[in-house]
Amino acid sequence: MEKRGLQIDGFLLSAVAAEIRSELRGTRIDRVYSASRDSIVIAAGRGRAKCLVVSASQAAPRVCLTSAPPASLPEPTPFAMLLRKHLTGGRIVAVRQLDLDRVLTIQVEGWADADASQNKLLIAEITGRLSNIVLTDMEGRILDAVRRVDQSRNRYRELVPGAVYLPPPPMDRVDPRETQTPEAFTAAVRRYLLQAQARGQAQTPGQASASASASASADGIGAVLARCFAGIGPPLGSELAFRAGLDPAQAAVELGDAELSRIWEPFSAFMRTAQAGQTERSVFEAALERTTERDAAQAVAMSCGGLSHLADTFHIERFASASDMIDTCYLRAEERGRLEERRRTLAREV
DSSP states (O other), X not given: OOOTTOOOOHHHHHHHHHHHHHHHTXXXXXXXXXXXXXXXXXXXXXXXXXXXXXXXXXSSOEEEEESSOOOOOSSOOHHHHHHHHHHTTOEEEEEEEOTTSSEEEEEEEOOTTSOGGGOEEEEEEOOGGGOEEEEEETTOBEEEESSOBOTTTOSSOOBSTTSBOOOOOOOOXXXXXXXXXXXXXXXHHHHHHHHHHHHHHHSOTTHHHHHHHHHHHHOBHHHHHHHHBTTOOHHHHHHHHHHTTOOTTSBGGGOOHXXXXXXXXXXXXXXXXXXXXXXXXXXXEEEEOOOSOGGGOOEEEEESBOOGGGTTTSEEEEESSHHHXXXXXXXXXXXXXXXXXXHHHHHHHO
């Protein structure tokens, strides 16, 4: 299960997509292999130092570049064999994110004499425990998925061979890139708080309703920013509030319009940088457990906007790129998971 707070939000995925475009767009795929039953590695551009890792692991779902690719399984998975058939030798021509959702599509064209309709789409859904990797044709017809999902498990969409691909249902959140003024920003937050309170009151009368209403009222401003605006995860929302001189944990309903409007300056500055694609100005930081064994320290949060609000509690480590940060943090999480599994196995044997 994903560690609380350790997740890739929409803006962090946007930074990763920009890095993949810069490194791999226009290159041909040399090798595809399975690093685990639910993750793949793509080596493209012969001789390049970095490979692409796409993982739908429930413990560490991610998509990023890596200079230290994981080892291949002794026997490839059926999904990896399918990818080899359709992608090896193809050229990476486009890398697109679905709005600010955690869905990334990589378009691969075939050999020079192949018709454009024969291009394939490799879709990475980095959505926590529901993460998946899907291969489709250009019409959206699914060739296969690393984790098949039929109607008995999901009535909204099927992820099985032959079905038409539908992306995950969109989140009902405001696009922060279209929020142009401090008044619009404040209005969006107020509207979210009113809607959250109404949802709580509309539930079945009794304890559940009271609990939901109380929860909505107690949400800190950092969490509210994450739930109100697309692409913003809780760590980034808390950082924006902190930069405005506010306590991210303070209940949003307690803040006046003057206090909320203070968040506009760091909020709008971050949006300008993100929209300009200036990833070199992003602050890629991870919050790590304080431990004497730095190499084994586990990350509890990642952000492309800095994590200064956690500096008093955790060790903050800065990285040169989004991929370096994601790769380092999730590799440590996977190593911890393998260690815990070995411990449980030994305990059962004892």
